Amino acid sequence: MATVGEVLDRIDRKAPWRSAYQDDPVGLQVGRRSQTVTRALVSLDRSMGAASKAAELSAELLVTHHPLFFRQLARLTDESEEGRLALFLAERSIALISAHTNWDAAHGGVNDVLAEILGLQDVRPFGPSGPAREAKLVVFVPRESTDRVIDALSEAGCGEIGLYRRCAFYSRGTGTFRPLEGSNPAIGQPNAVECVEEDRVEMLVPRARVAAALEALRAHHPYEEPAFDILPLEDRAPWPIGRIGALREPSALGDFARFVDERLQTRCWLWGKPDATVRRIAVVGGAGDDLWRDALTAGAQVLVTGEVRQHHALAASEAGLAMIAAGHYATENPGTMRLREFLGAEFPEVEWLFFEPEEGEAGRPVVRW
Ligand SMILES: [Zn+2]
Structure with missing residues (x-):
């Protein structure tokens, strides 16, 4: 069964959370990652109308384009609009995810x-969009394993530049080492100096994914002790x-x-x-x-x-x-409907519904009267 955490991860692959504007509070806004989801409602706006509809449908998840919390709250009470909405959702165990500027910028998102x-x-x-907050991973790999390591790092989220994936650079050279007694070298013997033709592989890695990248590296690099560097980078050009x-x-x-x-x-x-x-x-x-x-x-x-x-x-x-x-509604509602289609294809076991308010209600303007 799908969970809120899995929905978050799947959106992250398509429209990385880190590509959102810096002060845009995208992602999980109310609820738990472990919450299971069998029915979900997608909506342009987070509104009491949308939340009530989610409750009426017994949905466990509301996915909106516009975030609920834009300002910091000192208290969660029914005295603020955000507080009322958050309490309403939390009391009914309905999680809220917001995919905002990351979905605007995404390939296939609002603007596409x-x-x-x-x-x-x-x-x-x-x-422009938000800054990328990245590092560079440099790793030395015996030639025959270069492709495998690049694939694994790409899977873990390395090497993403704009609308390109699996971006890497490698240059050829020689690695040398002397394994000690008790080691289990993939190439060479203990106490003998070894020289191996290696590639120096360089890939961008989001700082938030460094741990996952190193885990993937250790799982797919043939060496017992892979040699690598993590270099912090200045924030590079933002996502368009x-x-x-x-x-x-x-x-x-x-x-x-x-x-x-x-x-x-x-x-x-x-x-x-x-x-x-x-x-x-x-x-x-x-x-x-x-x-x-x-x-x-x-x-x-x-x-x-x-x-x-x-x-x-x-x-x-x-x-x-x-x-x-x-019009704000007219230019963003179609892209939000596309988000529902995307999630529907990714999680066919979940029932994905779309909240379209009546004209004149819940933020939808009356166009002609
Ligand atoms: Zn908007």
């Missing part, structure tokens, strides 16, 4: 889904959260805005000349207006996001970038 719905071609990531791509055909900006309305079932706001011709489109679901400079640098003519504040709309339009505010 948005690019897909808008029919963008040649989609690639742009813009936005996506940029091209429309199949150039379009008038006004027509494109109508297309966004229709595809996302929304009614958007547009800053830009409706008769301008556009093709390069950037997307960032939710509150992504502050990424307009990154979108422009990446070559976009339009940024489609959820919300646009006036000062960003002004600065962007003067810099030559059109902005479309398509």
Whole structure:
């Protein structure tokens, strides 16, 4: 039977928790990793509406895009909105997981889904996300075992760079050692100096996974005493959260805005000349207006996001970038539905349901009336 801990680990593989913005409290917010899950509810927002629905369905788990706890609480009581919700869930043994900016940035997450719905071609990531907090593992491996060790380290979470996996570098050299009496060398004999053709293998490893990586290393390296170094790194370039791509055909900006309305079932706001011709489109679901400079640098003519504040709309339009505010709900709900599909495929033994509030309720806006 699936557990909350297994769900957390499976999301981590697809959308690493460490790729979230630094102050984004993603992951398990309420409950225990050991809790078993037979039915779960997925929702864009953590709301009393979603929590009540989870309780009504006897779900043991609620997975939301937006986290419950954004600020630190000094007490857990029914006097705060977060407290009421957390108590409601805890009293009913319903766990709460939030997959937020890690799911925005993930391959196949919120922004990939948005690019897909808008029919963008040649989609690639742009813009910042949280820092990666990594180290480098350097290990010396006899040549014939190099692939096996790289595979095992990759399985343990080493060698992930952006949308690439199993990234490693190796260089050839000679390792030498003299085993002592009582040793059990894979190559050589006690008391004889041995020289072995070895590869120096280098892979990035998230600091949180160093212990798991060393366990995998010891299990798959042929030597009794593998030689390795762990080097702390400066935080490297963050994970890109936005996506940029091209429309199949150039379009008038006004027509494109109508297309966004229709595809996302929304009614958007547009800053830009409706008769301008556009093709390069950037997307960032939710509150992504502050990424307009990154979108422009990446070559976009339009940024489609959820919300646009006036000062960003002004600065962007003067810099030559059109902005479309398509609504927070409309730009992130489709990606949250995709999270449900992903979890459904990963855990077919669990019943995965989706919470879609009525228009005008629990954070879902009324688009037309
Ligand atoms: Zn959001």
